[in-house]
Amino acid sequence: MVKNLDQFVIGECGIIKNVGGEGRMRRRLFDMGATPGAYVTLRKRAPLGDPIEINIRGYELTLRKNEAAIIAMEVKDNA
Amino acid sequence: MLKFALAGNPNCGKTTLFNGLTGSTAHVGNWPGVTVDKKEGVYKKMGKEAIAVVDLPGIYSLSPYTPEELITRQYILKERPDCVINVVDAMNLERNLYLTTQLMEMDVPLVVALNRMDEVEKSDARIDAAKLEEKFGIPVIEISALRNEGTDILMRRAYAACKKPRKGTTVLKDSAFAQLIHDTKTALEGVVDNPLFHAMKLIEMDPLEVELHPQCIRMIEAFKATFSDDTFGSDFEALIADSRYKYIAKDISSIFIRSEKNKEVYITKSDKADKVLTHKIWGIPIFLLILFTVFHMTFSEDLLYLGALGAIKEDFVTLEGTFYQGLFGSGGINSPGVILFNFLDMSMGGISDAVASAMEGVASEWIIGFVVQGVLGGLFAVLSFLPQILLLFLFFSILEDSGYMARAAFLLDRIFRRFGLSGRAFMPMIMGFGCSIPAMVNTRTLADANERTATIRVIPFFSCGAKLPILTAIAGGIVMQSGTGNADVITYSMYLLGIATAILSVLLMRNTTMKGEVAPFIMELPAYHTPQVKGLLLHLWDKAKHFVKKAFTIILLSTVIIWFISHFSWDWVYLPDEKIHLSILASIGQFIQPLFTPMGFGSQLNHLGWIFVVAAATGLIAKENVIATFGTLAATIGMGFVGDEEGIQAVVHMIAATGITVPALLAFIAFNMTTIPCFAAVAAAKAELEDKKKFRMTLLFWFATSYLVATMIYLIGSWWWTSFVFAAAAAAVAGVVAYMNKKKIVIRFKSHKKFVTSQKNLFGCARSCADCPGCNVSSQYEKSIK
Known part of the structure; x- marks a missing residue:
């Protein structure tokens, strides 16, 4: 199943399929290790719902929902 | 002198290593043109040869989007350090090595300092440094900057490395586009230094490089037209970032060998703290509590709430006149910040008095006034804030x-x-x-x-x-x-x-x-650490040095000027405090008084409007001077000398004498609150803004805002119906701004254009060569691959 990272629920994990966007934001995501194939777990949301905190390549990364929305994720279907 | 540069991710312990290597020789400045700290120092333990060490800003990549990244890039390429020490957080190898793969591509001696080895041991993991060294082909040295272990070995290895020139290498030499890397590099050889680095950045379509080497773009475009990856198509920016990470991840588990049970323990320590500190409900209240504590410790005069609880009476022994009087306020125990402030204030007051009495009878009255009030008074007014600022x-x-x-x-x-x-x-x-x-x-x-x-x-x-x-x-x-x-x-x-x-x-x-x-908020949340006392002290010492230096230069000069024009008349006669109404400042105040009429403390106060203007001007030295000036000025308008302490009394005198209205007084408060701050803050703003133009516009902005806000308060307070006028004006401004943003109308000021790059590529044609019949560059390239 494919969905964007901003739609994850807490504790959900998946593999990055594709990163959209352009320029500075996109490059920053790559540099921080959010490249296709990376394994991501959604750790928590900030008290006001945005930004979110994810675990990627062994460390904690925070990003805003609109930044997470450009990351398409491959999620294993449990059902 | 040899020059070594430290490069690495933020939070990798780079600054701790720098402090350990350079100690007291460290010196903090600014990188030219930007407000990013530049730290330099000297390492002296390498026999006779002293080595300059530069701490480059913490970065994740050498992409061209932040000033920190640009600085690091330009520094290594242009200043050519003799060796780059890449500090790598061993607890976070994967992401840290990503920068390493980019640094490797530069033609500069490189060693990797594998930091935080103490934590690796603590977490019962193990790192195969020899394997890492073999994989990347550069020396890897295990260190613990925190415990100062391995740092001398590191410097010796770096010293050995800097004697041998090194050519850039890439970890992508086995990739599907290795040929393109090789060709681009060959095309750039002899044209630029560091050909491999520039070639890699070109292939990534780095905007800076595209501008610098247009001759290679066609070649790359031509290659891209023939190339397609399953996942990435011909998106080389993504492909290269991904290939770097893939290369690192390939056998990372045989390099960082973790024992299952203890990895968990380490993570949860930081996690446990995070569970509370960023809690859904408690996170923000805890933050506010921390903030309150910080302010309470710095500014409170009733630290333990003894006064508020009634445990201490107002007439509690304040030990007036003794050494301990600074410890207690009028109704409680002072906070550390206030205690330090009081002690400094007392000792500086003592110095002033001593100087004044020493000069008594020796020097003329105006010289005493100049030294005690102008120079020492101005300096002390600023310096007395130092403890609380620090x-x-x-x-x-x-x-x-x-x-x-x-x-x-x-x-x-x-x-x-x-x-x-x-x-x-x-x-x-x-x-x-x-x-x-x-x-x-x-x-x-x-x-x-x-x-x-x-x-x-x-x-x-x-x-x-x-x-x-x-x-x-x-x-x-x-x-x-x-x-x-x-x-x-x-x-x-x-x-x-x-x-x-x-x-x-x-x-x-x-x-x-x-x-x-809004800048991207893609940010690492580093694991919690206990702050280093040594690092903190060095940081504070540095801030104190900067502040004191400014207090003695720009701030001192400004305060002396204000003192001068408030204590001399146009015909160079010295005026004691109570004759300030005859001073140059007062006459300037009278002259510009009409300017303040819209705010209610100008011409409508007849010949006394200047008092408020002058009071606001003395506030530039330190804002509490505004009320002190009222005290001194009370004498000049026949109300008797009130002195500095009786703030409210002085204001009451002023109101009675000038007949100023309540809206005008409110406007006066608002004006002082939002106008140009004290000279010390102005100096800080000047240092933090990149250019002079921004600084001048900022001064203008402060004055204009305060003028507008104060005028609004006075007018609305005096004639309530003017509020409709202001509301209409505000709506009109909002409407115009919204309209302009919607229609994308941009009013540009002349010098704003510097960084506008054109949408087209440098040949004036579309980016892709796929539909292009070809040109010299691409046809040559096609021949070469055949």
């Missing part, structure tokens, strides 16, 4: 170093985004309530230049501690004189007015002159 710095560096500040930004980002700022802007703003100076310096943590400028501009609107006397004295005076109202309510509403002004200004700026998307 204490604020200390608390906030502890929060920053521990990793909590990143969490605070995480908690608050949502609120601030609404105004076009990121969560990081919160700290500097709230610090403004204490003192603008540390607040402005703290804006360095903001990523975006426009965001930083907008924040610096609104910091003075968060009314600082020194402005409180203006508020309480005038509010008290209003209540006393009119017999109605509540001084506390007036004070609080003025604070709120400041905040509202700040919010509106930011909104306006971010939608007009300081436009730009």
Whole structure:
């Protein structure tokens, strides 16, 4: 199943399929290790719902929902 | 002298290593043109040869998007250090090595310092450094910067490495586009230094490189036209980043060998703290509590609430006249900040008195006045704030170093985004309530230049501690004189007015002159760490040095000038305090008095309007001078000398003598609160803004804002119906701004164009060569691959 990272629920994990966007934001995501194939777990949301905190390549990364929305994720279907 | 540069990710322990290597020789400055710290020092333990060490800013990549990345890139390429020491956090190998794969591509001797080995051991993991060394082909040295272990070996290895020239190598030599890398590199050889690095950046379509080497773009475009990856197509930026990470990840588990059970233990330590500190419900209240504690420790005069609880009576022994009087306030025990302030204030007062009595009878009256009031008075007024400023710095560096500040930004980002700022802007703003100076310096943590400028501009609107006397004295005076109202309510509403002004200004700026998307908030949340005492002290020492240096130069000069024109008449006759009404400053005040008429303290006060103008001007030295000036001026208008202490009394005298109205007094408070801050804060703003033009515009902005706000208060307070006029004007401004943003109408000022790059590529043609019949560059390239 494919969905964007901003739609994850807490504790959900998946593999990055594709990163959209352009320029500075996109490059920053790559540099921080959010490249296709990376394994991501959604750790928590900030008290006001945005930004979110994810675990990627062994460390904690925070990003805003609109930044997470450009990351398409491959999620294993449990059902 | 040999020059070694430290490069690495933020939070990798680079600064700890730097402090350990250079010790007291460290020197902090600015990189040219930007407000990013440049740290330099000397390593002296290499026999006879001293080695200069430069701490490059912490970065994740050599991409061209932040000033920190650009600095590192330019420094290594242009300044050519003899060796680059890449500090790598062993606890976070994967992401840290990503930068290593980029540094490797430069033609510069490189060694990897594998830091935090102590934590690796503690977590029962193991690192195969030899294997890592073999994999990357560069020396890897295990160190612990914290315990100062392995650092001398590191320097010896780096010293050995710097004697041998090194050619750049890439980890992508086995990839599907290795041929393209090789060809681009060959094309650039002889044209530029570091051909491999430039070739890699070109293939990534790095905007800086594309501009520099247009001759290679066609070749790359031609290759891309023939190339397609399953996942990435011909998106080389993604492909290269991914290939680097893939290369690193390939056998990382045989390099970082973790024992299952203990990895968990290590993570949960930081996690446990995070569970509480960024808790859904408790996160923000805890943040507010931490903030309150910081301010309470710095500014409170009733630290343990003994006074508020009634445990201490007002006439509690204050030990007046003894050495210990600084410890206690009028109704309680002082906070550390206030105690330090009192001791410094007392000793500086003692010095002033001693100097005055030593000069008594020896020097003429004006020289004594000049030395004691002008020079020492001005200096001490500024220096007496030093303890509280440093204490604020200390608390906030502890929060920053521990990793909590990143969490605070995480908690608050949502609120601030609404105004076009990121969560990081919160700290500097709230610090403004204490003192603008540390607040402005703290804006360095903001990523975006426009965001930083907008924040610096609104910091003075968060009314600082020194402005409180203006508020309480005038509010008290209003209540006393009119017999109605509540001084506390007036004070609080003025604070709120400041905040509202700040919010509106930011909104306006971010939608007009300081436009730009909110910088990405893609940020690491580092594991919590205990801050290093040595690092903190070095940091504080450095801040203190800067502040004292400024106090003795620009601030001293400004205060001496103000003293001079307020103590001399046009025909160079010295005037004691109580004759200030004959001074140059007073006559300037009389001359520009009409300018202040719209705010209610100008010409309508007849020949006395200048008093308020002069009081506001002396506030530039330190804001509490405003009320002190009232005290001295009371004498000149026949009310008797009141002295500095009786703030409210002086204001009452002023009201009686000048007949100033309540709206005008409120306008006067608002004017002082939002106008140009004290010279010390102005100096801080100048240091933090990148260029002179921005600085001048900032001064103008402060004056214009205060003028507008004060005028509005006076006019609406005097004639309520004018509020409709202002409301209509505000709506019109909002409407015009919204319309212009919608239609994308941009009014550009002349010098704004510097960084506008054209949409087309440098050949004036479309980016892809797929539909292009070909040109010289591409046909040559096609031949070469056949």
